[in-house]
């Protein structure tokens with residue numbers, strides 16, 4: 001079995017020698033690699049870390065929270081790429097912002113649907129079905145809904161994490177190649193706080209760490225589902241979200257003021273790099289967008305499930 005595995009994968013990093021002594025694990029690992037049609041994550045693979053730049057012209061994009069502060073500037077930037085359709089799902093009805101978007105590119109149809117990510121999964125599926133019935137295909141789903149208020153524990157987890165997981169789960173019905181779907185691309189907005197917490201807002205930071213972790217799993221499942229994924233993780237960006245917010249149990253009443261004493265970026269800088277990251281289209285990308293820069297960060301592996 002070991003030689004069979006080595007023929008499939010040129011350079012194997014098992015993470016632990018445990019696999020080598022457990023034939024069942026070795027067999028399972030081989031099956032996963034073959035099923036996914038990929039090699040190990042180090043060498044770059046179909047489900048792994050390979051970049052396949054995408055041209056956005058003519059694409060259909062769904063943008064959850066596309067009318068927020070980062071969302072609106074990112075939507076504007078996306079429209080300079082001549083999409084076919086931009087469908088914005090947001091709980092916020094920003095009529096002025098929407099009108100501005102509609103004027104940017106005559107080739108792109110911009111549609112708004114009011115959507116609260118905290119609705120049950122079946123409701124999310126219904127909203128997506130309407131979109132798929134109309135557009136037939138969707139190329140990219142951007143999940144960007146977020147709130148920052150560590151007094152609101154359940155709401156933070158519901159919007160920032162459960163809502164994102166549910167919207168992702170809902171679109172799998174239309175994309176999953178095991179159901180005959182064509183695959184697709186998920187772009188999740190995480191945060192630098194998902195890498196290293198703002199410890200005074202542990203609930204928000206934890207919800208963003210969950211987004212980063214969930215997205216990394218989606219990327220690894222791409223060989224099975226046909227759906228690739230990456231996260232876009234902004235550093236502190238000057239939006240209403242960070243102007244004033246509550247810390248957990250009021251551990252630091254001045255958390256917002258203290259945070260904004262340090263370097264930040266504008267929504268435009270963030271948006272430009274956001275769309276660059278989308279165009280790079282790297283499955284498993286962990287994009288770090290801080291102070292006008294864009295970097296694909298490396299996540300250190302401390303443990304491997306070996307399954």
Ligand SMILES: NC(=O)c1ccc[n+]([C@@H]2O[C@H](COP(=O)([O-])OP(=O)(O)OC[C@H]3O[C@@H](n4cnc5c(N)ncnc54)[C@H](O)[C@@H]3O)[C@@H](O)[C@H]2O)c1
Pocket residue numbers: 064065066067068069070071089090091092115116117118144145146147159189190191192233234235236237238239240241242
């Ligand atoms: N501003 C920053 O420094 C920063 C840094 C890292 C990550 N982020 C993330 O970027 C995203 C956008 O944040 P922003 O700074 O532009 O703030 P924002 O408040 O302007 O945007 C938040 C967006 O989420 C939407 N939203 C909130 N609750 C929702 C719900 N229940 N259903 C659907 N949509 C909902 C809002 O309508 C809005 O469009 C968020 O996910 C945020 O966590 C922001």
